[in-house]
Amino acid sequence: MESLIQIIIYGIIGLLSGFMSGMLGIGGGLVRTPLLYLAGLPLRTAYGINFFVIPFSSSVAAFTHRKNIAKEIVFWAVISGVLGEVFGAFHVGFIPIKLLAIIYVILYFFVSFGIFWDRVFPALAKKIKPNRKNCSIASFIVSYITGLRGGSAGQIYPALFKTLGLETRQAIATSLCVTIFTPLGAIPVYLARGDLEPIRITRSSGR
Secondary structure, eight states: HHHHHHHHHHHHHHHHHHHHHHOOOOTTTHHHHHHHHTTTTTTHHHHHHHHHHHHHHHHHHHHHHHGGGGGHHHHHHHHHHHHHHHHHHTTTSOOOEEEHHHHHHHHHHHHGGGGHHHHHHHHHHHOOOOOOOHHHHHHHHHHHHHTTTTSSSTHHHHHHHTTTTOOOHHHHHHHHHHHHHTHHHHHHHHHHTTTOOOOSSSSSSTT
16 A cells, blocks of 8 residues: 555656646756655655656657757767766765755856846857857756756756857757756766665655
């Protein structure tokens, strides 16, 4: 009976996070991870499960928006993003949660500000180009920081790519494509560390 309840709870979490992601365009992990934690999973296990789910959800959306993917930079953003996730996954728990929260909020603020970058500073915005170097550096930094909190940067990449000069539809499509692959850098780390061992209903052994 308890196993059935557990399955139902996880199913509802999956449906809710998918619905929020599809309706609002936010990264599903923003909803999925805290709900999995509240459902009784250790935090690192919730992170790991989130990484497993992301490639599947992103693949569906990326296929739908495939015509708008910025093919000239997506490869470099993927490579750098995967490396960032690897380092982020290794360093989970090394940085105090409060400091990590502050860093993430600051990053989110500045990157999100990039949505209106071309309107506020049009002359400066024209000088920033979505070239391989800029996208690689930015992708690594963002993926590393979001990797520290068990995410793939799906909620930040669209604004980041918009800041770097991509058109809005290109930014969204390229973000979806990149986040198919970035979790693949973190998953082996979580598996090797034992964070994704068989899930138990109680939290006692994982916290």
